[in-house]
Amino acid sequence: MKTTGKDHFVYQAVYRYLTLLISEAGRSATLRLPSLRQLADRLNVSISTVQYAYSLLEKEGRVYSIAKSGYYAQASITPESPGSGSDLLETVYVNARRPGMCVLSADDPASLQPLDSPLLMLERELLRQYPRQPQWQVQPCGELELRTVLAARYTSSTVHCWQADDVYIGADLRGVLEILIAVLGLRRTTVVIESPCDWVILRLLEAAEVHVIELPMLAEGVIDLQQLESLLNSEPVRLVILSSVLSMPRGSLMPDVHRQAIARLLGEHGSWVLENDCYSELDDNGDTPRLRDYLDPDRLLVFSSFEKFIGAEAPYGFVLSRHWRSELQRHFLLRAFRLSPIRQKAIARLLSGGRLDQHLTVLRRLLKERRTHLIQLLRERSDVLQIVEPQGGATVWVRSLRPVDMGDVFQRLLKQQIIIAPGELFSLRGLHAHHLRLSPLSHGDPDLTSVVGLLSDALRLAPGE
Incomplete structure (x- = not known):
């Protein structure tokens, strides 16, 4: 290291030495790097020189520091440009x-205030109350107690009501949506969806070769009703996918009069609607009317997930539908989701006991x-x-x-x-x-x-x- 000549070029040699260490770590390793004093002693340079070399690597994203622990480098990732053939x-x-x-x-709202601790505490209590269920007793569409609670939570009137048999619970939202695409026969059909839209939904539709027509949200947080009507008249629309309350990722709240106008238009055309209810619980008002309150429940499906408002310990997705009962039951049975009955019971108790609200x-x-x-x-x-x-x-x-x-x-x-x-x-x-x-x-x-x-x-x- 003394052969570098001028002192102000020494940090470059330290920098090169560190890049070699990172490269030699392997493509999947997370490497703990030498401390400032260790490296200064090893290379016979000043601590400030080592510090400067580390700071350069840190700015480049190749090194990160953890307080009271030291410097680390993960050599496995080389950022790729989104326009150079990568995804x-x-x-x-x-x-x-x-x-x-x-x-x-x-977009992980529950990480700010997860319900993991109350959920796991309830689960431990329930484990003492319920013996382990034999495999043949496990319900493929979800635990009956949770399905009953969800049906009650989504019921708003004698017309807009749901039964436990209308509720289907899967391991995660992606799995539930994949089943819906199969049951509804959406492959190579036309679907209208509001835009911008969650990338999980878009990618699943794209993988199923669905012809997706995007309806851009206007500045006021509404969609163009004339454009929607024109599409319903001119295109063989199999399904319309709309948000229940919040149009995410915009975070817009559609005016209730516009929501009712959409419902009337869809009702006049007898359109099937898939309502995205994933973010409704995160509406600042908390009590805004849902789109489904104005739709024909016999032409409606609703999907959501617990993860956005409970946390990672409740990743389950679910769907409500009055139709395709035998097909939905068959697909959920074939998918064989391995869901913890006790965890589902614990979620049900959070919902029914008022703790979630x-x-x-x-x-x-x-x-x-x-x-x-x-x-x-x-x-x-x-x-x-x-x-x-x-x-x-x-x-x-x-x-x-x-x-x-x-x-x-x-x-x-x-x-x-x-x-x-x-x-x-x-x-x-x-x-x-x-x-x-x-x-x-x-x-x-x-x-x-x-x-x-x-x-x-x-x-x-x-x-x-």
Whole structure:
């Protein structure tokens, strides 16, 4: 190390030494790197020189530090450009799992205030009350107690009512949606869906070769009724997929009069509707009428999941339907979801005992506080974004005021260990190219102020289109 000559070039040699260590760690290893003092002694250089080399690697996203533990490097991931043949969604997922990343792309509301502890406590109590069920007694469509509670929770009148036999519970939302695609025979049919839309739904429809027609949400949080009517008249629409209350990721709350107008139009055409109810519990108001309250329940299916408002310990997805009973039962039986009956009973007790509703009141308040803080920072430190004021949920939908190459923005931030969710992820036909979904719930970089500044810089520096 003494052969480097001038002292101010020594850090480059330290930098090169560290990059070799990272490369030799293997493609899947997470490597703990030498401490500042260890490396200074090993290479016979000053601690400040080692510190500078580490800081360079940290800015490049190749090294991350943990307080009172040291420096680490994960050599398995090389960020790939979303425009170079790789899948942008895969790039987001993979890099979001790297240690030390600031993940602004996530949508995990329950992580702010999970119900894991009360759920697991209930489960332990129930394990003492119920003996282990024989395999032949396990119900393929879900535990009867939970299905009964869900049916009651979704019943709003004598017309809009559900029975336990109308409820089907699966291991996760993806599995439930895959069953629905098969049961409804959606392969190579035409489906109308509001846009932007959750990427899980879009990818599943795309994999099933469904012809997806996207209805863009307008600035007021509504869809164009004339455009919808024109599609219903001119296209062989098999199904219409709409949000129940909150249109995510925009976070928009559709005016009730518009919701009723949509229901009337769909009723006149006898359209089948699949209602996305995943985010309804996160509406700031908490009591906004649902779209299903105005629809014909005999032409309606509803799907949702517990994970968004309970947490990772309740990943189950579910669907409510009055029709296709034998087909749904057969597909759930063939899928053979391995669901814990006791865990399902515990979730049922959370719902029926009022514990969930108390939790939702707190969670909605905390989510609103986090969103408000992020929006305030965006307004103070960024003059390049237009914000769609959210009315629920855990994220904020924004648009660049200047048409930019969002792939370039993504890459600039990725190099600084920041993950965003570009708007193109929420469309199959290139809509929302100048939009972003941002989350204030990141468990990475706690300094949200500096992160917002880096985001603004990346947008300013990105080439225009």
